[in-house]
Amino acid sequence: MTVQVALTIAGSDSGGGAGIQADLKTFQELGVFGTSALTAVTAQNTHGVHGVYPIQTDGVITQIRAVLDDFDVKACKTGMLFSADIITEVAALLKEYPPIPLVIDPVMIAKGGQSLLQQQAIQALKEHLLPLATIVTPNIPEAEVLTGMKIQTDEDIQQAATAFIKMGAKAVVMKGGHRSDVLDAKDYYADAEGQSFTVTAPWIQTKDTHGTGCTFAAALTSFLAKGCSLPDAVAEAKQFIQAAIENGLKIGSGHGPTNHWAYGQLKKEMH
Numbered sequence: 001m002t003v004q005v006a007l008t009i010a011g012s013d014s015g016g017g018a019g020i021q022a023d024l025k026t027f028q029e030l031g032v033f034g035t036s037a038l039t040a041v042t043a044q045n046t047h048g049v050h051g052v053y054p055i056q057t058d059g060v061i062t063q064i065r066a067v068l069d070d071f072d073v074k075a076c077k078t079g080m081l082f083s084a085d086i087i088t089e090v091a092a093l094l095k096e097y098p099p100i101p102l103v104i105d106p107v108m109i110a111k112g113g114q115s116l117l118q119q120q121a122i123q124a125l126k127e128h129l130l131p132l133a134t135i136v137t138p139n140i141p142e143a144e145v146l147t148g149m150k151i152q153t154d155e156d157i158q159q160a161a162t163a164f165i166k167m168g169a170k171a172v173v174m175k176g177g178h179r180s181d182v183l184d185a186k187d188y189y190a191d192a193e194g195q196s197f198t199v200t201a202p203w204i205q206t207k208d209t210h211g212t213g214c215t216f217a218a219a220l221t222s223f224l225a226k227g228c229s230l231p232d233a234v235a236e237a238k239q240f241i242q243a244a245i246e247n248g249l250k251i252g253s254g255h256g257p258t259n260h261w262a263y264g265q266l267k268k269e270m271h
């Protein structure tokens with residue numbers, strides 16, 4: 001059996017629904033061997049972030065080197081990176097190694113409103129990391145910060161996607177989870193080759209959406225690690241997150257996590 005390896009560079013969520021925990025659960029579910037480099041430890045539950053404890057930059061870099069020097073990593077994902085220093089050093093390190101498909105989830109603010117990225121880090125993200133992205137997966141508020149645009153309509157979304165391609169990302173998925181004016185959960189894909197499409201799924205009325213962005217990006221990373229094309233990986237990751245939200249676990253009394261088993265269970269039922 002050949003197993004592909006993926007690497008996540010992200011923060012720990014003690015509540016288990018987002019961050020490294022969501023990534024590793026998703027990799028495992030999709031049959032990909034998960035490795036990780038921790039950027040920060042967060043004390044978190046379904047009500048919010050109670051503390052953020054960053055890892056020293058050289059600790060982050062040594063973790064990544066340990067993985068990349070030994071494993072044939074087929075795809076890499078970044079999530080919470082926290083500081084300009086971590087971002088700059090991670091970007092420099094990734095450039096030292098042969099290019100690996102890189103999914104950048106530009107995590108900034110937890111659903112509860114707490115910051116997971118320092119203000120000074122935004123410029124570093126734009127300047128050093130986005131140009132390395134095989135695909136970047138902003139939600140609407142993140143896209144507004146990174147492009148400086150106000151994003152409300154489908155046209156705004158398309159223009160913002162173009163702005164990400166201009167910043168050097170090879171492709172972008174604009175996630176639609178924060179729009180209140182639409183009936184569907186619509187995500188817009190565009191790439192530097194001029195291809196674009198929308199993936200749509202019925203909107204699910206639920207408060208259990210903690211970690212949706214992490215889980216979506218981790219599924220995308222898994223499908224890339226397994227050799228899928230970018231458009232196929234986006235379409236399949238959408239099915240993964242839809243199943244995960246639809247079959248919520250009702251864990252915790254705040255904004256609960258999604259169900260990382262659901263996609264696999266649905267696939268089994270279909271066979």
Ligand SMILES: Nc1ncnc2c1ncn2[C@@H]1O[C@H](COP(=O)(O)OP(=O)(O)O)[C@@H](O)[C@H]1O
Nearest residue numbers: 139175176177178185186203204212213216241
């Ligand atoms: N209530 C919902 N119903 C269906 N899909 C959703 C819902 N909320 C988010 N999604 C989907 O989950 C994925 C993550 O989006 P989003 O929640 O915007 O990311 P983030 O967690 O980074 O804020 C996207 O595919 C989005 O369309």
Ligand SMILES: Cc1ncc(COP(=O)(O)O)c(N)n1
Nearest residue numbers: 011018019210211212213214
């Ligand atoms: C450690 C960590 N990383 C990322 C998120 C964002 O979560 P979401 O996917 O819900 O935006 C989080 N809450 N905690």
